[in-house]
Amino acid sequence: MEQNNHYNKRLKAFASDLRSTSTKAEVRLWCELLSKGKTGYSFLRQRPIGPYIADFMCKELKLVIEVDGYSHNFKTEEDLERDTVLAALGFTTLRFTDEEVMRDLPNVERSIIAWIACLQR
Template sequence: MPHSKVPPHLRTNARRKRSATTEAELKLWNELRAHRLMGLGFRRQVPIGRYIVDFACPEHKLVVEVDGSQHAENQAHDEVRSAYLEQQGWHVVRFWNHDVLNDIDNVCTHILRLVGGGDQ
């Protein structure tokens, strides 16, 4: 992903979010980091435009979001955010914390299917 000028406030927020990782984000990050998931390169807490996404795979223009219960109450914001990211060429997929914490294998399988990784 080409590096563009990231506003200082977004860079600061991304750093803060990296240090305040939720249990579900940490569990998924342990599966994604260091190309562990079939060699896919993911980054976490990545600024894209005016938003910071949980995980991004630049090679496949895939954004993976891990949502807690607060997202059930704020779906309109998430829809606007996803629409913006999709306009920028990204595909957005969302998983609930519960799914990541209790069914990580299916979460990873779904991600692989999205990037054409088959039925691993």
């Protein structure tokens, strides 16, 4: 039986809180692109994976999408470590800035769709 993609029950309450306090960029990406299978795949919001909570996660694609706000400008090492741990768990992480999502959503969408298309080849 599958391990439920390394779901961490201890982070469940925190993940729930994060869903209710999402950033504008996270809400926009969710509503306009990732909800209701608009990409052809099901994504979950604020999903615990190992020791982290992914902004968005697709189990089927083993894909994590992160929307990084201003504070991530100072967390390069932490983000690299996080991506390395998630990769060891079998996930690919795509990162976008809040600004990219808010000002250039069509390009963010193209990037995600192109990644999915490469995976399907």
